[in-house]
Amino acid sequence: MYQKKIANTLNCGSVLTKEVLHGKWKSTLLAGIAQGIQRPSAMQRMLPSATRRVLNVQLAELEHHGLVSKTIFPELPPRVEYQLTELGRSLLPVIEVMEQWGNAHRTELEQVLARNLAELPD
Numbered sequence: 001m002y003q004k005k006i007a008n009t010l011n012c013g014s015v016l017t018k019e020v021l022h023g024k025w026k027s028t029l030l031a032g033i034a035q036g037i038q039r040p041s042a043m044q045r046m047l048p049s050a051t052r053r054v055l056n057v058q059l060a061e062l063e064h065h066g067l068v069s070k071t072i073f074p075e076l077p078p079r080v081e082y083q084l085t086e087l088g089r090s091l092l093p094v095i096e097v098m099e100q101w102g103n104a105h106r107t108e109l110e111q112v113l114a115r116n117l118a119e120l121p122d
Contacts, residue, residue: 017094020065023058025050027095030084033068034092038081067091 021027025047032046043055059082062068067088073079084092102109 020062020067021091021094023061025055026058026062027098029055029058029062030067030088030091031095031099033082033084034089038083040080040082062088 028047029043032043037043037046040052040055040059043059044050044052047055059068059070063070063082065087066085068082069085071081071083073081
């Protein structure tokens with residue numbers, strides 16, 4: 001797992017929340033697991049632009065933070081499923097509010113983000 005060079009000061013609730021949700025796909029993974037998507041292959045189909053490695057790393061971090069639990073079934077080939085923990089379920093309202101805010105401001109945010117991408121040096 002990636003180790004940061006400078007430790008965060010975790011004395012603020014928003015920093016703690018950001019720390020456990022930091023990652024491009026984590027909130028989407030949590031929302032997908034809440035909808036019943038539990039297998040890594042189904043998550044890969046849900047997020048085709050995410051690599052399998054990135055999804056595995058972010059799922060491992062979610063498990064490490066106690067937001068999801070992982071069950072490995074003793075079969076051949078092994079079957080893996082993820083479930084939300086109580087802590088993970090408690091984050092769903094936060095993710096819903098983030099989605100609502102993004103949808104409410106979609107037009108403005110898409111313009112700003114497109115402009116920022118165009119201004120980046122090659």
